[in-house]
Amino acid sequence: MSVSDRIVAVRAQFPVMERLLYLDSAHQTPLATSVRAALEAFYTQGYELAGPKPVWLSRAEDVRRQVARFFNASPNEIAFTKNTSEGLNIAANAVPLNAGDNVVLIEGDHPNNAYAWLNLKRRGVQVRFAKLRDDEIATAQTFAPYIDERTKVITLSHVTFHAGQIHDLAGIGRLCEQRGILLVVDAMQSVGVVPVDVKALGISVLAAGTHKGLLVPQGLGILYVKEGLDALQPAYVGMSSVARPPADYIARPDDLELRADAGRFEYGNLNLPDLHALSASIDLIEGIGVPEILKHVTALGDRLIAHLDELGIALIGPRERGQRAHIYVLKVPVQKWADHFERHRVRVSPERGGIRVSFGMFNTPEDVDRLAEVVRHGLTDGVGDGTSDAAADVD
Structure with missing residues (x-):
């Protein structure tokens, strides 16, 4: 065909x-027919079988592997969130930033990314805004004048919501690698529409919701955290975040070691219905x-x-x-x-x-x-x- x-x-x-x-x-x-069918199948199981949660959690891990392949990542680099904004805030609070460090964004990019980093000004972190016209794409040269030895993060949307530019992430990623800067990407408008290879683009952290190009109702997000970025630590911790969750559900004050993978940023129940829908939507997308x-x-x-x-x-x-x-x-x-x-x-x-x-x-x-x-x-x-x-x- x-x-x-x-x-x-x-x-x-x-x-x-x-x-x-x-x-x-x-x-x-x-909503697509096949995505709706996946949601209905989930709710039917909950209705008729009182919620087979171990089966659902096993499927969630299947979806994690499916998402990882979609981004050319490893499953241990994928965490699930509520939306793009939560993912960006996780990133902003996970990066070890000190007073006097700075972060560079594009002026006029999506405000939820800007606010995540502007919130760190109370800790003495400086936020710089690079200028860009609506008919321009961002390149390494866009950011170069704004970075110095205290620049720790460059962050931007892959595709802008208000003018539609596809920015040169590969070039920006090379600049970040050369200068030891983290590249944090909002992929909300690109995922499912523009190929996103996190390795080829040099992305450190990626956040995206699933209700646009990924065809899933609101309430589910994807967070990619590059393996080896151990300095990035979660602001919130739950039982699912720790390396050895207690089988008896009694917290051990002397054992607070976190998971070494992106799962350390998950701290509660996952959006299981939307994860079922996401599996169906990725199948639909990959069919084309x-x-x-x-x-x-x-x-x-x-x-x-x-x-x-x-x-x-x-x-x-x-x-x-x-x-x-x-x-x-x-x-x-x-x-x-x-x-x-x-x-x-x-x-x-x-x-x-x-x-x-x-x-x-x-x-x-x-x-x-x-x-x-x-x-x-x-x-x-x-x-x-x-x-x-x-x-x-x-x-």
């Missing part, structure tokens, strides 16, 4: 596409392949840009192939166009300076053409031209 045939088959798993034009995968993805998904959504972006050029609508963010993936922000008056799209049953997001269109693997060229027609009608009806008004971040 060709890639295009597989994409058509996948689209049939998303019945929402029969009800509206869904172009909001950067906000969240709709992430490189093919990237090619597909990039081609949809090519088609969208051609329509926007014809319609005279400006794009916020890069136009060059290789610098963009599935996120495209139309520079139009936000509220007027948000109302217009809602009236025409088009699901998009208001974004900083425009309207964000974001593709999933289930979208087709015909979806792009339908969107263009809705935009054309809006221009004809006088909704507005390319002059944008303010928009709140709803990512």
Whole structure:
């Protein structure tokens, strides 16, 4: 079966596409039939068998191995969290930072990453913001002017939520390796859409939620911690975090040794329903392949840009192939166009300076053409031209 045939088959798993034009995968993805079936199977077991927890925990370890292969990591480098923000906060509090040390971010990147590190200012940690235009990608040269001998961390999104750039993590990773700096990556917008090889990219810590490109409902996150980063220690500890959890459930004050793997950052019950769903979603994604998904959504972006050029609508963010993936922000008056799209049953997001269109693997060229027609009608009806008004971040 060709890639295009597989994409058509996948689209049939998303019945929402029969009800509206869904172009909001950067906000969240709709539920696929196979993912829903995995959730239903979990709940059926809980309903009929009163919860076979040992079976579920064994499956969770199977999923850990599946996730590790997905990222080219080892299972002992994978921990499960609630979401991206929890993973980033775990990283910020795990890195041994002292007063006078500094961390470098991109100005305007997702605020939940910034806040995780800004919270350390009370400990005397300095947070520096590198400047970057919306149509630029971050490279090693972006960060070089901001780092010195006290720089301990560079952190950024792999793909930005508000302009869609794919940053040069490989180059930034090489800079970090040369300078002994940790690279902490927010992969929320890239995972499942852009290939993420943690080894090839030189990533020290990666955090991602699963409710966008990984097609799983909110409430589950993935944390990758590179093996050997033993200096990174958890701020919270539970029974699952320690190397020798007591079989009798009595804490031993004289035995507080933590696990040597990423599991030291897990400290409670896992989101077992979503882990079952994640297994099904990875199977679905790998049935097409992430490189093919990237090619597909990039081609949809090519088609969208051609329509926007014809319609005279400006794009916020890069136009060059290789610098963009599935996120495209139309520079139009936000509220007027948000109302217009809602009236025409088009699901998009208001974004900083425009309207964000974001593709999933289930979208087709015909979806792009339908969107263009809705935009054309809006221009004809006088909704507005390319002059944008303010928009709140709803990512």
